[in-house]
Amino acid sequence: MTRPPSRRQRQSGATLIEILIAALILAVGMLGVGAMQAAALRNSQSSLERSQAVLETYAILDTMRANLIAARAGAYNMPLTCAPIVGGTRAEVERAAWHQGLQGRLGENACARIACADNVCTIELQWDDSRGTAGDTEQEIITVSQL
Numbered sequence: 001m002t003r004p005p006s007r008r009q010r011q012s013g014a015t016l017i018e019i020l021i022a023a024l025i026l027a028v029g030m031l032g033v034g035a036m037q038a039a040a041l042r043n044s045q046s047s048l049e050r051s052q053a054v055l056e057t058y059a060i061l062d063t064m065r066a067n068l069i070a071a072r073a074g075a076y077n078m079p080l081t082c083a084p085i086v087g088g089t090r091a092e093v094e095r096a097a098w099h100q101g102l103q104g105r106l107g108e109n110a111c112a113r114i115a116c117a118d119n120v121c122t123i124e125l126q127w128d129d130s131r132g133t134a135g136d137t138e139q140e141i142i143t144v145s146q147l
Helices: 016-066 068-072 090-106
Strands: 078-081 111-117 120-127 139-146
Touching: 016 068, 016 090, 016 120, 016 139, 068 090, 090 111, 090 120
Parallel strands: none
Antiparallel strands: 078 111, 111 120, 120 139
């Protein structure tokens, strides 16, 4: 005569509680991955803006070197300004186009200053980088170059 299998021997597979716990652990893990992805995206944008800021300083320096006599005379100099610039001379038009492009790439609150003296130019850019992790609302980059 065979005995009926005991309750313990009959159980096979996972219980509902085990499945729910596994699903909860998986959900928490996926939320962590999503948060890391969002932080990486924010920091990637911050890095892009810093790279573009450096490129913008090089762009205006190249423009100034193409119009060297005016640049050495101070025609490209401007105080720190965030407002749109208008101009009439070649240097003013080029500076205004550069500033407009700068605000298009770094945001409408991007500010710039150009100061040239004794063939040495200092380009200062400021923009809002608060979206990045531990970002600064007034991120600043300064490039100094000889004409």
